[in-house]
Amino acid sequence: MALKGVLRPGYIQIRVTDIDAATRHYVDRVGLHQVSREPDGRVYLRAFDEFDRHSVVLRPADMPGMDYVGFKVASDADLDNFAQRIEASGTRPEEISADEQPGLGRRVSFVVPTGHRIELFAEMALSDSGPMVQNPELWRQEPHGMRVTRFDHCNLHGPNVDATVAFFTEVLDFSLTEVAQTPDGHIAAGFLSCSNKAHDIAFIRRDEPGKFHHMAFSLESWHEVGQAADIIARYDIPLDIGPTRHGITRGQTIYFFDPSGNRNEVFSGGFIYYPDNPKRVWSVDKIGKAVFYYERELNPRFMSVVT
Amino acid sequence: MALKGVLRPGYIQIRVTDIDAATRHYVDRVGLHQVSREPDGRVYLRAFDEFDRHSVVLRPADMPGMDYVGFKVASDADLDNFAQRIEASGTRPEEISADEQPGLGRRVSFVVPTGHRIELFAEMALSDSGPMVQNPELWRQEPHGMRVTRFDHCNLHGPNVDATVAFFTEVLDFSLTEVAQTPDGHIAAGFLSCSNKAHDIAFIRRDEPGKFHHMAFSLESWHEVGQAADIIARYDIPLDIGPTRHGITRGQTIYFFDPSGNRNEVFSGGFIYYPDNPKRVWSVDKIGKAVFYYERELNPRFMSVVT
């Protein structure tokens, strides 16, 4: 593959109502590392297997939710190119200068039709404690907590999913890998990939714009999904659902809430995607199995609670 | 990522000295499905999670080894483009017309400096029994044998590894993800990716050209590496080494031989690669740990036996 364009979700900034409780949750339980706590109150975190300085940003706020998610592009030229394509598509790109987050270069920021702020960036400082590269050991220190390896994707709810999916595929060169479709052909849920992953971001139809359903971290295996479940139960972390498997993406998964009410997912597996693969299509009458392959029905909380 | 250029290893044709024994091995033990047996004697196989008609071709022959490995490119235009770049690089591309293998489109074929024949193609018929795409179940039928999900990569030995790596990175747009390097800066072992995988092909330095070290199939988890080991032991399949882990790529792995003496690998895991990741570098004095992370020393058979 020509390694150009959008590479991956690089960072996500979420709002938390108790920064200390949130930091303990993400560090002690989820297994992230704290990178820094800045004077403006934001806490920066990374997973042990990520090269970049940080991937998760916690911002103290009155209400939970997501501020934005940023995708890394392969080069500064790509960043300029995407800014032009975004503008040409009728969406206004905003330039945010470097170092608004420590270690992060300049960003192009914009709002998609579902009401979510998406960003692109080309440069982030490397972490001092990222994966080893000279005669590299498997990891520097033993993974802890849920042993998450990286920030993997987020799932966002809002109106105009068709338009947002079109934006991601036409302007940002993502692939629509899998879709739940209404009888009249609209996208109820769209899963978009910029990589070999089954998805790097997902949009689900909901009337209110800009809603945050969950952010997900990857695990190595179903065994570790079970260990995450043990940690969730042992420490009375509010469980949403799981351990289970998704029909869509096939991921093996468990969902829970951080102390501010933001939903987290940790998961493993999911099909490997190639751009010549047929698109997978679910009809909405099979949405139960699509979402929870084992239970074959939706959990009301899973559908109703967003931040 | 712009989903262009080389996508993945799509097929591999290997020579087997007893076609029936080989077919039983790959179908009953490794867990592939037989697609067809053609009048010229070739047997076509695919793994259960592949969309394409076939991925492994067994050719009856007097001696084991690999005839060629073919990479799928995203479009016919890419195929023409690569043919021009190959020619411009001083390597002679050969055109093979469609249907030399059933279901396969036209191919561009060429020999790299290590002496191996590599091919590119843009079209292959989809399998009738590939992964489901309408309200898709996890699989059509339960996986069997070692439960391999796909043909993943091959590992080839020959001279001029530096030149071959340069060809793959400069002409075919692969990334050199990880390398074992001699003190004078030459590549003893180069791991090349065209995707998010830690590697899609590897070249190892050896005096004789065109040698085949192994072809690899992917498994879901370390648990399945253990089940593969059970099958290998139960049916007296010749084991090379494993279960173990590689330092290079971090894959969890086991190696064994088919009835003709071709080496097979089944493995799980391996780091996820992005083109902005630093290259991992091993010094040759750490080659034991690089190859077998647990044993920390090379197995003489692993280094000496090639076909």
Next chain:
Amino acid sequence: MALKGVLRPGYIQIRVTDIDAATRHYVDRVGLHQVSREPDGRVYLRAFDEFDRHSVVLRPADMPGMDYVGFKVASDADLDNFAQRIEASGTRPEEISADEQPGLGRRVSFVVPTGHRIELFAEMALSDSGPMVQNPELWRQEPHGMRVTRFDHCNLHGPNVDATVAFFTEVLDFSLTEVAQTPDGHIAAGFLSCSNKAHDIAFIRRDEPGKFHHMAFSLESWHEVGQAADIIARYDIPLDIGPTRHGITRGQTIYFFDPSGNRNEVFSGGFIYYPDNPKRVWSVDKIGKAVFYYERELNPRFMSVVT
């Protein structure tokens, strides 16, 4: 340990309303082997890792449920001894002569206060295809379906649980390993072991006597609980709940129904028990976590549906 007395649950006879559908379920999906189908219509089954001729008996009937469960004792003398102790305890033991089931020796049969028929036996023919014992391979043939290794226990509902638990501990020398207790000190759920397992049989309080909640088969690991879940979903087997973990016993588990409506469990893990271990005690207000450690609440279907 002095290897005397009751050794293990050896067979269970259940009623099924469609013997062919039931046989397909237990053979193709659960992964048992059919041993024989007898002229009286009963089908005999065993798991691949059991030495005895059979462990599960399906009897064609109008209504689902359990006829009886039989425990193997170490010797014929033990059988006589237990018959005397049972009689001395005020329960009438009935003698059933050998070969009422093929390969099975004489049995002592009796009804405990919850209304369930329990049996003891000392002799059963060994299977021709049981585990190998001369230079034994891991298994003869690859396990199939859910890969269950053995019939492990059953869970029975009825009144007079305190009296039944007393019978099992005082007359049959079982240990009460774990208990859910009402505020007034009665046993709402009692888990009884005659081995190092966390339980070999369980009794749960319910008004109707003689009810069958489930029979359970053991799996090797949580990985295989996940594979069982895949099979359940793929073949539309009615799921009850899981994959999850029990607080009681700590087993990792999934529940589903056979085509007649009898509940099955497949599970792995559970603590290892020794008779000097303190008894684990749950208060009924924690019954949610006790039963489903992850969900921390009871599933109404799990509590209400019995056969």
Next chain:
Amino acid sequence: MALKGVLRPGYIQIRVTDIDAATRHYVDRVGLHQVSREPDGRVYLRAFDEFDRHSVVLRPADMPGMDYVGFKVASDADLDNFAQRIEASGTRPEEISADEQPGLGRRVSFVVPTGHRIELFAEMALSDSGPMVQNPELWRQEPHGMRVTRFDHCNLHGPNVDATVAFFTEVLDFSLTEVAQTPDGHIAAGFLSCSNKAHDIAFIRRDEPGKFHHMAFSLESWHEVGQAADIIARYDIPLDIGPTRHGITRGQTIYFFDPSGNRNEVFSGGFIYYPDNPKRVWSVDKIGKAVFYYERELNPRFMSVVT
């Protein structure tokens, strides 16, 4: 089963040449907890899932090896009874009074024909931080290091294995579950169980008496055998062999050395044993497969290095 007689291996005392290095190894890497360090220099350790105060005792010494292994019996009366049977068998039992180890009751100590000191005891104080018993969580604190659950068994080398096996089966009521046998019918390797485990102690023929091959700790699954392998490699702990599987017992295993040169095993699985199971028998010409089911040949280090 009548829960009488010998229950399990309860403690093992080994000699270490550097007590601090040994403590760090067993606590930080193997995952035991330090219970106390006594004025005489001994360090007491336990695994997280054990009820008793301690199970492993490290004694500072000039040479590595095992001082003794102690088995817990069900009652003080059993202790007296076994003392008499031992004496009647011609072996001299020695009484060691309570509290020679903190929390440990009186012991009966004796030397078996292979030259190893074996002990029996009926009382040990319960740990303050043992498994929970009131509405018990899965564990108090997350397991760490290799996450071993308990001290499981030891493997001892010496002469007169036939006589020692006879002693264990006839005097201590163990079962000989599996054996490697010479053509003339002698026991080259005998595996003895006092429980449902495939073995609780093993004796292997060797000319020198009183040799210590390894002590073993149990893990939950093959997944954790892999994680143990990662820890061994990451921290340069000397590996002996593995991850692999035994033919004998079927355990999935890895062997390594503590800093004093004592061999450790961590393993999962192994068949469940019942006293009515046929004895498994290996001929010595299959000893390779018997010991290492995957490699099918012995590792010279595994056979030659004992302490």
